[in-house]
Amino acid sequence: MTATAPELQGNPRKRRAILDAAATVFLREGFTRASVDAIAADANVSKQTVYNHFGDKNGLFMAVTDAVQDEAVLRIMDLMDTGFPDPATLTGPGDLRAALLRLTGEWTRAVYTGRLVDLRKLVDSEAEHHPELRERWFANGPGRTYPRLNRLLTELARAGLLDVPDAVLAEPDLLAHQLTAVTGTDVRQIRPEMDFEAEFDRRVARGVDFFLRAYEPR
Amino acid sequence: MTATAPELQGNPRKRRAILDAAATVFLREGFTRASVDAIAADANVSKQTVYNHFGDKNGLFMAVTDAVQDEAVLRIMDLMDTGFPDPATLTGPGDLRAALLRLTGEWTRAVYTGRLVDLRKLVDSEAEHHPELRERWFANGPGRTYPRLNRLLTELARAGLLDVPDAVLAEPDLLAHQLTAVTGTDVRQIRPEMDFEAEFDRRVARGVDFFLRAYEPR
DNA sequence: AAGAGATTAGACTCGATAGTCTAATTCTGG
């Protein structure tokens, strides 16, 4: 009687293969241009199986965004939970800079390499036609990571390692947005013909230095 | 013998109407979903006329991006040519902040209100399929405005009104990117349910203050 | 007023694609 939820039936290996193929094709072609036939072929699966697992093209797309986001979010949350030293152990300002460089570098890498960036563009351009998409993206991604980063930065301010105006601390997630904005936009400017790795490190450092220049205790 | 270039023939009033309609429909539907039929209908023009003027759907889309960009770029260039006071007349630091607020506010308004923002998203998502698009967008927009803004900010640094490390000054357009990044990303977070005007001013001010906090002479 | 160029409505071709259906086959757990 109780119909099994379509997300929970079928062979999980095939399900995985479909998600992978769908990510590839959606990212290469865009949502509209991507055909379910092409995805099924790429996954070595029949079209009907795709529909069995995900209902329709929209359901498939949302499942893809969830999967790709989850991977990055796990990485980022772990980074902040275990990859950042206790403020008490940061003695000199050089320590702080090094720790921020590492954190920001890994964060930025998780966001701007791999499939996440491009998928975000896709979601952005499709959001007008699938209103729930933008909300879902936010709740599943930035809605989880930014408050965590902001908490971490706020603790640094409370510990006296950063000198941040109360007006900034009072705005939800502002500090986190400022740090990621200043590195993210710079990293996004990297052109294909450049040496990505070298540019990446330089630009993350630039962003962190800009941030520190503004909020370093004098 | 010499065929007239398709961009230069036909009734300019109709041409304008088509460009307007195309902007509306492309922005509402996205490139792929937008149909030439819908655009022609919206412009009160026959489909054939659209093809007479712009050749094909791609040509139409590029003409639209050019037109929308040109409008904003003119505004922004004018702003910097005539809307910013001579550094010599800026005596107190309050003067500098006020001038930067005005400039950055108008710049940001030109970029993040109206059709430019959304068109940019569209270009971004279509760029994979029309490689010349990204380059054209850059050359026609940021390629013109950023060097100009950077020159202006560099003059402020030379005049002693900003204290910017040489390493930053040495990077092409970096200073300009930092200023616009820090305001732009914050403004982009404004949610539809918020009071746009109030949020806009606050966020531009935040960005300028962040920038000044980093580069204000001590 | 005449003629050239521009515009029009609408039919038409050609190719894609979302989603359904079916009958046959393959997996898999008990």
Added chain:
DNA sequence: CCAGAATTAGACTATCGAGTCTAATCTCTT
């Protein structure tokens, strides 16, 4: 080994859109 679930290939429907073509009309300019 067997029964029910999952999968498969492929045909099929229905829709939609880019671009072309045509014959008739319109609008200037001279």
